[in-house]
Amino acid sequence: xxxxxxxxxxxxxxxxxxxxxxxxxxxxxxxxxxxxxxxxxxxxxxxxxxxxxxxxxxxxxxxxxxxxxxxxxxxxxxxxxxxxxxxxxxxxxxxxxxxxxxxxxxxxxxxxxxxxxxxxxxxxxxxxxxxxxxxxxxxxxxxxxxxxxxxxxxxxxxxxxxxxxxxxxxxxxxxxxxxxxxxxxxxxxxxxxxxxxxxxxxxxxxxxxxxxxxxxxxxxxxxxxxxxxxxxxxxxxxxxxxxxxxxxxxxxxxxxxxxxxxxxxxxxxxxxxx
Amino acid sequence: xxxxxxxxxxxxxxxxxxxxxxxxxxxxxxxxxxxxxxxxxxxxxxxxxxxxxxxxxxxxxxxxxxxxxxxxxxxxxxxxxxxxxxxxxxxxxxxxxxxxxxxxxxxxxxxxxxxxxxxxxxxxxxxxxxxxxxxxxxxxxxxxxxxxxxxxxxxxxx
Numbered sequence: 299x300x301x302x303x304x305x306x307x308x309x310x311x312x313x314x315x316x317x318x319x320x321x322x323x324x325x326x327x328x329x330x331x332x333x334x335x336x337x338x339x340x341x342x343x344x345x346x347x348x349x350x351x352x353x354x355x356x357x358x359x360x361x362x363x364x365x366x367x368x369x370x371x372x373x374x375x376x377x378x379x380x381x382x383x384x385x386x387x388x389x390x391x392x393x394x395x396x397x398x399x400x401x402x403x404x405x406x407x408x409x410x411x412x413x414x415x416x417x418x419x420x421x422x423x424x425x426x427x428x429x430x431x432x433x434x435x436x437x438x439x440x441x442x443x444x445x446x447x448x449x450x451x452x453x454x455x456x457x458x459x460x461x462x463x464x465x466x467x468x469x470x471x472x473x474x475x476x477x478x479x480x481x482x483x484x485x486x487x488x489x490x491x492x493x494x495x496x497x498x499x500x501x502x503x504x505x506x507x508x509x510x511x512x513x514x515x516x517x518x519x520x521x522x523x524x525x526x527x528x529x530x531x532x533x534x535x536x537x538x539x540x541x542x543x544x545x546x547x548x549x550x551x552x553x554x555x556x557x558x559x560x561x562x563x564x565x566x567x568x569x570x571x572x
Numbered sequence: 573x574x575x576x577x578x579x580x581x582x583x584x585x586x587x588x589x590x591x592x593x594x595x596x597x598x599x600x601x602x603x604x605x606x607x608x609x610x611x612x613x614x615x616x617x618x619x620x621x622x623x624x625x626x627x628x629x630x631x632x633x634x635x636x637x638x639x640x641x642x643x644x645x646x647x648x649x650x651x652x653x654x655x656x657x658x659x660x661x662x663x664x665x666x667x668x669x670x671x672x673x674x675x676x677x678x679x680x681x682x683x684x685x686x687x688x689x690x691x692x693x694x695x696x697x698x699x700x701x702x703x704x705x706x707x708x709x710x711x712x713x714x715x716x717x718x719x720x721x722x723x724x725x726x727x728x729x730x
């Protein structure tokens with residue numbers, strides 16, 4: 299394969315690659331850097347590509363390795379990430395001022411509950427061990443087959459199946475406990491709460507009813523509800539959606555809060571409230 | 573002394589002597605050895621699928637020490653060293669009182685034969701033998717849980 303062919307093919311899945319790396323790192327800057335580095339690496343190593351997998355699988359393996367290199371020394375986020383970040387946001391006037399400015403001026407600044415569901419998953423899934431997180435995204439959001447994921451993470455198909463199963467089970471359990479959209483006793487209402495702030499004229503229940511996962515909450519199994527949650531992620535490009543700028547602003551906030559939280563907890567000191 | 577030889581699928585067999593006790597179990601699992609091995613060696617994941625384990629702390633790797641709490645005696649923490657670790661074949665952990673051995677053998681027709689044996693004993697064994705509960709039920713539950721979980725994962729989507 300020659301470099302020109304690589305460029306053409308790379309372009310066809312670059313958006314997916316960038317959103318995948320964003321969902322791994324929760325950082326726009328890291329996502330952009332890793333995608334660029336992936337391209338340069340793929341270009342310089344194109345002679346070693348033997349066609350044993352698709353080019354897309356091969357490129358995703360380069361990006362996955364770069365993301366792993368970046369993340370392996372960092373602590374994983376807690377499952378309660380959105381609770382911790384909510385507390386911090388409430389005391390951070392600047393965060394809300396900037397969010398409101400984006401809401402009012404940006405073409406990608408509208409708040410939608412389904413966008414927040416995807417954002418929430420990006421944060422909470424960072425509580426999974428790194429390898430499990432990687433496998434879950436590749437399988438459930440980006441639709442790679444077990445065999446392809448085994449090539450991407452350089453492990454056996456058996457291990458991929460194990461990671462897939464464990465990570466799914468864990469996320470199903472976490473969201474069943476937390477998400478009030480699928481469980482009346484769920485402890486997190488952040489999406490409807492934020493909808494009330496950004497869209498004060500909307501009726502939250504009507505907005506919730508637009509979400510297939512929420513409508514199906516009483517009829518479908520936890521497994522099926524998780525599949526519907528994944529469908530939301532599959533259909534959303536976090537860089538191109540109508541809420542992209544607002545959600546990326548929120549994600550950047552959460553990433554900074556988490557970095558501070560993990561650093562302070564590592565040192566045994568509680569996080570300073572503003 | 574004869575080794576405890578399980579004869580019935582998924583049924584534990586215990587043999588006793590004055591100075592030792594050995595419990596064994598064996599069953600067939602329709603899953604890749606890699607999946608069974610992943611379940612046996614991921615410490616933190618045990619309580620999710622194994623109803624006989626309260627918790628395992630540490631890493632199940634050659635030479636590492638793990639802390640295991642079992643439903644047989646939830647108040648007690650067993651500090652065990654991983655003595656043998658041969659991927660997808662054999663895992664042994666234990667302490668001065670005894671060893672637990674897990675073995676996997678691939679079957680020609682697919683799937684694996686899983687075996688688990690625990691031998692406890694020593695010169696002082698007769699003094700505390702009466703205080704150690706039977707492992708039979710716990711072994712049978714362990715083997716059944718492992719089979720169920722491994723086969724569920726095996727069937728997961730391609």
